[in-house]
Amino acid sequence: MRITRILAQTTLALGVSLAGAHSALAELPADTGIGQTVLPFPPSPHRAYMVDVEFDNFVTGRVVVVDPDQKRFLGMVSTGFAAPSTLSRDGKLLYTADLFYSRGTRGTRTDVLTAWDTSKLAPEWEVVIPSKRAESLTQRFGLSTSADDRFVYVYNFTPSTSITVVDTQAKAVTSEIAIPGCVLSYPVGKRRIASLCGDGSIQLLTLGDDGKETARTQTKFFDPNAEKLVERGVNVGDTFYFTTTTGTVYTLDLSGKEAKILPTWSLVNDEEKKAGWAPGGWQLLAVAPKLNRLYVLMHDAHEAMKWEDPSNTIWAFDLKTQKKVGTLSTEGAPIWSLQATSDDNPLLLGINVGGGMDIFDLKSGKYTGTMEKLHKTATQILSH
Amino acid sequence: MKLLDLLFERSARHVADTTSRRKLLGRLGSLMIAGAALPVLLPIDRTSKALAADKPMAGDPGDPNSCDYWRYCSVDGFLCSCCGGSVNACPPGTEASQVTWIGTCRNPADGKDYIISYNDCCGKHSCNQCACTRNDSEEPAYRPFNNNDVNWCLAAKSHIYHCTVSVIRGVAI
Numbered sequence: 001m002r003i004t005r006i007l008a009q010t011t012l013a014l015g016v017s018l019a020g021a022h023s024a025l026a027e028l029p030a031d032t033g034i035g036q037t038v039l040p041f042p043p044s045p046h047r048a049y050m051v052d053v054e055f056d057n058f059v060t061g062r063v064v065v066v067d068p069d070q071k072r073f074l075g076m077v078s079t080g081f082a083a084p085s086t087l088s089r090d091g092k093l094l095y096t097a098d099l100f101y102s103r104g105t106r107g108t109r110t111d112v113l114t115a116w117d118t119s120k121l122a123p124e125w126e127v128v129i130p131s132k133r134a135e136s137l138t139q140r141f142g143l144s145t146s147a148d149d150r151f152v153y154v155y156n157f158t159p160s161t162s163i164t165v166v167d168t169q170a171k172a173v174t175s176e177i178a179i180p181g182c183v184l185s186y187p188v189g190k191r192r193i194a195s196l197c198g199d200g201s202i203q204l205l206t207l208g209d210d211g212k213e214t215a216r217t218q219t220k221f222f223d224p225n226a227e228k229l230v231e232r233g234v235n236v237g238d239t240f241y242f243t244t245t246t247g248t249v250y251t252l253d254l255s256g257k258e259a260k261i262l263p264t265w266s267l268v269n270d271e272e273k274k275a276g277w278a279p280g281g282w283q284l285l286a287v288a289p290k291l292n293r294l295y296v297l298m299h300d301a302h303e304a305m306k307w308e309d310p311s312n313t314i315w316a317f318d319l320k321t322q323k324k325v326g327t328l329s330t331e332g333a334p335i336w337s338l339q340a341t342s343d344d345n346p347l348l349l350g351i352n353v354g355g356g357m358d359i360f361d362l363k364s365g366k367y368t369g370t371m372e373k374l375h376k377t378a379t380q381i382l383s384h
Numbered sequence: 385m386k387l388l389d390l391l392f393e394r395s396a397r398h399v400a401d402t403t404s405r406r407k408l409l410g411r412l413g414s415l416m417i418a419g420a421a422l423p424v425l426l427p428i429d430r431t432s433k434a435l436a437a438d439k440p441m442a443g444d445p446g447d448p449n450s451c452d453y454w455r456y457c458s459v460d461g462f463l464c465s466c467c468g469g470s471v472n473a474c475p476p477g478t479e480a481s482q483v484t485w486i487g488t489c490r491n492p493a494d495g496k497d498y499i500i501s502y503n504d505c506c507g508k509h510s511c512n513q514c515a516c517t518r519n520d521s522e523e524p525a526y527r528p529f530n531n532n533d534v535n536w537c538l539a540a541k542s543h544i545y546h547c548t549v550s551v552i553r554g555v556a557i
Contacts, residue, residue: 058545059509081544082535105509105544135535135543136525159483159528159538183525198526224526231525305520308533 039065039074039119042384043091045343047074049382050357051138052375053082059105063094063382064374065121068347068359071371075121079114082135084142087118088149088168091384094118097133097143097154113152113166127171129164132156138379139232140283144187151211153185153193163193165211174211179203184231188238188254196231200224202252202259219259222250228307230279234287234294241287241294241319243267243279245307249294249322265322267296267315278302280309283337283380288346288362292319295328295338295348310334310353316365326365330358339381351378443493451516455500455550458487458521460532464505464547466514472551474505480549481506483539485529487521488556497556503549506537511547 039047050064063085065074079085080098087094094116102108111133112126134142134157142155151174154164162178163185182195182203191207200222206215222229222244229250233242238255247267253260268277279285281297288295294317299306312334316326333354340348340362350358356372446453448471449463455471456463468475484503491498523530537543 056510056512101542101544106507106542137533157534183528196526228524305518308519
């Protein structure tokens with residue numbers, strides 16, 4: 001009983017003293033309501049959109065939007081079943097090709113192309129598209145836009161391959177173009193689409209302003225029986241760069257009516273090849289156009305079966321001299337996919353398989369940190 | 385189909401596979417062949433038969449619940465044997481997609497290369513058990529029937545991916 005009385009007195013005394021301290025501060029006003037955050041426009045060239053297919057769920061996915069300079073999570077959008085995603089050229093829209101079932105995992109399938117406002121991160125409009133869009137680990141050229149943002153190209157795989165063309169002005173599907181034997185939709189200029197074919201050729205489709213095919217050409221590109229050319233290339237304008245799994249770089253100039261194949265070069269010299277160096281990863285290439293540099297995820301002790309494995313080592317190449325100019329590396333979980341920003345002071349962003357995003361300043365060539373716990377199974381990063 | 389957070393684990397295991405365990409299995413296979421105690425060919429399994437393949441059988445060595453089991457040399461996803469099915473049977477209430485891709489794996493028991501089809505079981509979301517990614521005979525996307533980055537639930541009523549079986553289709557010639 002005595003202890004209780006002492007405790008009560010002490011508590012009372014403490015309460016009085018705290019009340020005294022509080023009385024010196026003005027009371028907080030009630031909040032005026034609940035705000036609605038909107039991201040600035042135009043977006044920073046460093047803003048990154050990480051496409052996460054969430055393979056442990058694989059019914060819904062997400063695109064996480066981050067500021068790599070401040071290392072801040074800015075927001076996200078929810079997507080449907082491993083949705084291919086891309087940004088409009090004017091920076092205003094993020095497109096996702098979503099797939100939904102009416103009962104979640106079963107029922108009626110509906111596919112839509114969703115256009116999200118990049119400031120509001122809310123759907124601006126959508127178009128129902130044929131239920132054919134490719135279902136695979138998402139990659140850069142599963143969804144793309146024409147250089148003038150007029151058309152969006154959705155790559156289809158049923159396993160027949162075709163491209164759905166969506167007119168963003170009419171907000172309607174204009175055509176479905178069959179591309180038998182070929183895959184993906186690499187956008188070229190305002191009205192062309194390239195696809196990579198199983199016989200080693202590159203196919204170039206030309207569209208009219210009505211979004212319908214007017215011409216197509218096929219040009220022999222590489223020998224698929226001699227080597228594996230990784231389809232996840234990168235481009236600067238209409239010049240596309242690919243690497244084989246052993247490190248031969250193939251360059252395509254697609255600015256003309258027909259594809260022009262430029263001379264090949266190697267990421268590895270004889271000594272490096274002998275030491276077992278070779279490229280590997282998911283999005284294993286990135287290009288920083290303002291530095292004219294190519295960045296490649298590299299493996300030592302490479303074996304053929306590791307061509308999609310992650311790595312802690314990135315080599316930098318000058319695209320003009322085709323010489324190696326540096327090495328970047330991390331010590332945490334290895335990196336699976338790369339993206340470089342397109343501005344004058346570019347960042348290199350890497351998706352590591354531990355759930356984080358590694359950040360490098362490419363001017364200084366320095367690793368600046370990692371944003372941890374950002375994703376579950378992200379496959380690619382988009383930037384403006 | 386890949387699970388990134390487990391891919392790292394898989395990569396570590398992969399290194400172990402290629403440097404020790406696989407060689408050990410390979411050597412074991414050679415020894416067994418030297419003993420001439422094994423059947424020359426394995427039977428061709430069919431997905432419609434729910435074979436109890438979870439226990440090692442003569443000529444089919446290894447643990448079907450383990451990523452380093454020989455038939456999984458090019459699998460990319462969740463192993464149905466860990467999801468209530470088996471190496472060649474879909475778990476309850478899921479539907480096998482008959483359109484699929486194939487890989488080629490060497491059986492350490494007889495040293496022969498087998499055509500394996502990696503059919504997906506579909507209609508429920510990810511089983512999320514025994515993620516396994518191996519790309520021993522995988523080809524880029526322009527050879528889709530040798531590519532495991534595609535969701536092969538294409539011939540099922542619902543395309544939602546659950547897990548993958550590894551079915552022997554015959555000996556590679």
